[in-house]
Amino acid sequence: MKTWLxxxxxxxxxxxxxxxxxxxPYDFTEFNKAPPRSILVVPVVNRSLDVDASNYVLSTLTIPxxxxxxYVFPVNTVKVVLEQEGLYEPEQVRRxxxxxxxxxxxxxxxxxxxxxxxDAQYVVISTTVTVEFDYEMTHKNGPKIWAANKQMQYTPQxxxxxxxxxxxxxxxxxxxxxxxxxxxxxxxxxxxxxxxxMVESTKLPPGPYAPPQK
Amino acid sequence: xxRAALILLVATLLVACVPPRKYDWNNYDASLYQYxxxxxxxxxxxxxxxxxxxxxxxxxxxxxxxxxxxxxxxYLEGGDRATAATYYAKERDAWPESRYLMDTMLQxxxxxxxxxxxx
Numbered sequence: 630m631k632t633w634l635x636x637x638x639x640x641x642x643x644x645x646x647x648x649x650x651x652x653x654p655y656d657f658t659e660f661n662k663a664p665p666r667s668i669l670v671v672p673v674v675n676r677s678l679d680v681d682a683s684n685y686v687l688s689t690l691t692i693p694x695x696x697x698x699x700y701v702f703p704v705n706t707v708k709v710v711l712e713q714e715g716l717y718e719p720e721q722v723r724r725x726x727x728x729x730x731x732x733x734x735x736x737x738x739x740x741x742x743x744x745x746x747x748d749a750q751y752v753v754i755s756t757t758v759t760v761e762f763d764y765e766m767t768h769k770n771g772p773k774i775w776a777a778n779k780q781m782q783y784t785p786q787x788x789x790x791x792x793x794x795x796x797x798x799x800x801x802x803x804x805x806x807x808x809x810x811x812x813x814x815x816x817x818x819x820x821x822x823x824x825x826x827m828v829e830s831t832k833l834p835p836g837p838y839a840p841p842q843k
Numbered sequence: 844x845x846r847a848a849l850i851l852l853v854a855t856l857l858v859a860c861v862p863p864r865k866y867d868w869n870n871y872d873a874s875l876y877q878y879x880x881x882x883x884x885x886x887x888x889x890x891x892x893x894x895x896x897x898x899x900x901x902x903x904x905x906x907x908x909x910x911x912x913x914x915x916x917x918y919l920e921g922g923d924r925a926t927a928a929t930y931y932a933k934e935r936d937a938w939p940e941s942r943y944l945m946d947t948m949l950q951x952x953x954x955x956x957x958x959x960x961x962x
Contacts, residue, residue, distance in 0.1 A: 666940055667940035667941075681879070681880070684876075684879035685876055685879065685880075687875075687879075688872050688873075688875040688876040688879065689872055689876075691871070691872065691909060692868055692871065692872055695865070695866060695907055695908050695909070696864060696865050696866070698865070699908075700908045700909075700938055700940035700941065701908055701909055702909060702941070702944065703908075703909035703910070703912040703913045703916065703934075704875075704909070705875060705878075705913050705916055706909070706912045706913055706915070706916040706948075709916050709919070709920065710944075710948070734943070734944050735940075735941075735942070735943025735944050735947075737940075815876065838865075838908075839865075840865075
């Protein structure tokens with residue numbers, strides 16, 4: 630009996646522990662030293678083989694940041710201005726001094742995103758779509774004030790094997806949304822952004838246009 | 844319970860879970876994505892934004908940050924510098940954080956008429 634009880638306790642402890650994900654809280658000391666009002670999102674560096682991925686990811690970054698209450702510089706306008714300055718490649722922009730970039734646009738902070746993975750792997754009957762991004766924000770004076778990394782994977786065929794109410798419906802909804810816009814990548818990208826900006830320990834403090842916190 | 848009713852229930856729950864958005868984006872992300880994918884959709888993007896702004900302005904609301912400027916840039920890329928300037932000025936007046944950039948763009952529009960190459 631005692632053995633059973635301790636075993637049960639162990640199992641439940643493991644299960645509960647698995648849920649809680651005891652990550653240390655993210656250190657916002659640098660961020661909070663001079664919290665930005667405005668964020669300059671620069672063209673996305675692409676380390677994947679899909680040449681279009683950079684622009685696609687760029688189109689997903691404005692909404693979550695603005696919804697948090699920050700002024701987000703218009704990403705396409707920023708891209709066009711940089712091109713007029715002769716900066717056609719995101720890598721060129723990445724190599725500039727953040728302070729120089731911030732000064733060019735009058736921004737409080739600069740957000741750099743790098744695509745590390747953006748691929749679909751076809752294995753017999755299942756397809757796994759993977760995206761992975763590095764995010765880094767620097768203060769207008771140069772220091773890094775925030776960083777995150779997120780990988781998201783999606784295997785549509787799983788829904789048949791695991792077959793269970795809500796999960797199936799969510800997966801079906803994601804599939805439907807995905808086929809409307811692009812094969813799977815965009816919803817995954819949006820989820821990755823959502824996670825790092827709004828959900829996980831890296832979630833950003835509310836910006837100046839956020840409703841007052843209670 | 845029928846399958847349809849179950850789907851409806853779950854759909855309702857899912858909708859209830861999504862927090863309301865602070866701004867009405869009028870599919871800005873999807874339109875921009877589409878524009879990058881197919882630049883000929885720029886005209887549709889432009890018309891959609893204009894209609895959206897009219898609606899908001901009629902209600903005394905301002906569009907989400909950056910949208911006026913994005914429309915300005917679509918006009919600029921189409922060669923209509925005067926209308927571009929109108930929207931850059933609107934962005935500047937709506938969002939103080941954009942003032943420096945918008946003033947810079949307005950000045951460059953005034954200074955170098957016409958000869959800026961189109962891409």
